[in-house]
Amino acid sequence: QITLKESGPTLVKPTQTLTLTCTFSGFSLSTSGVGVGWIRQPPGKALEWLALIYWNDDKRYSPSLKSRLTITKDTSKNQVVLTMTNMDPVDTATYYCAHYDRDGRTRWGQGTLVTVSS
């Protein structure tokens, strides 16, 4: 059974860097075709795709946020980490991580709410 869980701070100050960790089980990020990505959702708004890392360390980013995002993986720890620099109140959102297989199936984590406020 595939499970994913996001962790990180619930409150960050403007200009700070956010670091979120996705800890997963039930699959290996060294398996061909597998990817783990991040998606966010501001309160009351739609989903927004942020970044994705594949088993071969190929990384993809949203162009509008690329300068602020870094995604990395630690296969031995079954973790994927997303960092977002220069946080602003508009970045307040629930952040989800998700598993993708080579056929296009998606499995979601439960999400973590991050509030940006001084």
Added chain:
Amino acid sequence: DIQMTQSPSSLSASVGDRVTITCRASQGISNYLAWFQQKPGKAPKSLIYAASSLQSGVPSKFSGSGSGTDFTLTISSLQPEDFATYYCQQYNSYPWTFGQGTKVEIK
């Protein structure tokens, strides 16, 4: 970026109704389309991948169709647990993009 446009943005329907939601891509995406269901305060749940394949454990009342630019999600007989917001998402090219959502409410 590929724009995904869902219609309608919201709809009211009764239990037992057949409901269809449309998703249109701004350019062709073959069948690289997924559908998700989200209830308030919960994470999205995957329903459909590859435009028409049912994710494991999803009831067969949900079905997807389409290819290229036009796609539909159909719920054959709406039940109380189906009232939620539905999103489409393309994964044909980066950045992956979502539709704005369709809220299905009780009439």
